[in-house]
Amino acid sequence: MTRFLYNQEMSLVVVGSVAYDGVETPHGRVERMLGGAATYIALSSSYFTITRIVAVVGDDFADEDTRLLESRGIDLEGLERVPGKTFFWAGKYSDDMNDRETLQTDLNVFADFDPKIPPSYRSSPYLLLGNIQPALQRSVRAQMNGLRLAGGDTMNYWIRDFRDDLAATIREWDFLLINDSEARLLSGHENLRKAANAILDMGPHTLVIKRGEYGAMLFRRDSYFIVPGYLLEDVFDPTGAGDCFAGGFIGYLAEKGFDLEGDHIGRGELSRAVIYGSVMGSFCCERFGVERFRSLTRDEIDARFEEFRRFTSF
């Protein structure tokens, strides 16, 4: 049994979906496997800091999946179990894996998800809100006290149909993590530099734009940082890569005890958080679903961080 010696004061609360996924890529097909944004975020952040999940699953949720999360030291007190079936999503990737088609979405018990934060979680200083309804994201944030750093993800559906709600939600966030098409949709600008400036006007003082295989960008008022994507020899399954990025990003900042509002966090630390995010996203793609996290070690993570330094420095 691995021992986890994290500083409890640096713990991270992750809210989002815990699900089952059916995935088809050019490398193969899995009918049903553990998935969901909160699952990927937490598995990823668990390499950096103590991680506490808030999610809901049905009575079909398998013990072996609980055990995987526990084996990574993840706190499951906030994982609610209710009668019914766990959220199920199925999708199929294009040949180059840059697009995917959703084949099935059964919200099941996730349809009535009303995140309740256990009292033991409320003083955690770090909060990552996965892609759920903006009003729920807001209610979670309101249940926390003593936050040092809060932010999260969203998606096209909320940007298009819940714009005011989303605006009220992200206004309170320190950082927003979205992909390039979402940034364009949210800001109304095709150019990402203009899009970033418009989004920073909406509240978050830090914006991370994920670009899939092309890497990621970080924007603040006075600076920006761009990293290319890691060049894998084989991408088996990109599912969860963006969530693993988020887990690595916030996990590293939590591990270091950073506070984005403070003066003691500079562009350098945020850039390194983006690199750790990129590292975790790249590992995620190496196997189907969460498989890579069964064997991944912190040493491998740190070695790939150094590899990023080698192939990007000049």
Add this chain to the structure above:
Amino acid sequence: MTRFLYNQEMSLVVVGSVAYDGVETPHGRVERMLGGAATYIALSSSYFTITRIVAVVGDDFADEDTRLLESRGIDLEGLERVPGKTFFWAGKYSDDMNDRETLQTDLNVFADFDPKIPPSYRSSPYLLLGNIQPALQRSVRAQMNGLRLAGGDTMNYWIRDFRDDLAATIREWDFLLINDSEARLLSGHENLRKAANAILDMGPHTLVIKRGEYGAMLFRRDSYFIVPGYLLEDVFDPTGAGDCFAGGFIGYLAEKGFDLEGDHIGRGELSRAVIYGSVMGSFCCERFGVERFRSLTRDEIDARFEEFRRFTSF
């Protein structure tokens, strides 16, 4: 009049098209302006080393266009003038400018282009072969003596329909500069890491893959380097950006007097050449056609090089 104080021994010969272009982008439309791969490569490389053009134009080629090239110190002894019209190309870019449609291609005098290297050019140590018929590229290389570094570009048409010819040509090159879709087509591999390894087996010991707005990658047997693209606020016209990249890449290596075969060139210098290539490509997009080169200074180029360092280091 600007004075050019380059080392004549480091001169670069550029072979390719000098043309007129009609271009439409979301920012506007120009019916006819100076263009062509050799034009863009030479304008770009002229900031780094003495540059000698080998190309053909018709009797409609305007004096003001000759003067622009001369104002950058470019040697036009190899610019052949023949009766007839200069190569004309017209194209229209998509809204996001990642795709373009060719509206018109009139080869005119370029159809019979048979590059003749003036005796004064033959001992130049650097050679950049723009995208022309592979057999012509080979004949040019054979006319040179004392080459330290030779390489060039190609395109889908030659890869598909002149594969053996192209293979015989690039086998003799030090470096190949192509875009990602061309690398996939040439190698038969979708994955760029695999594609790069396959292409390095074909002859060149250095491969640069251009990715448009996403930047560029450099591959050698034992190392690789990736840089993201520069984030422009406005891309007016991407025409010629890839050629300006090539001019900055080879221009910098020529300025420094490098020899890729030698032991004295490391990954660091090649990476910096890729950055100078990226810098020149980014400036090219800031105005229509070659307009940016009327005012661009070496100080601006070096300042943007430092900006690349700032937004990519961590």
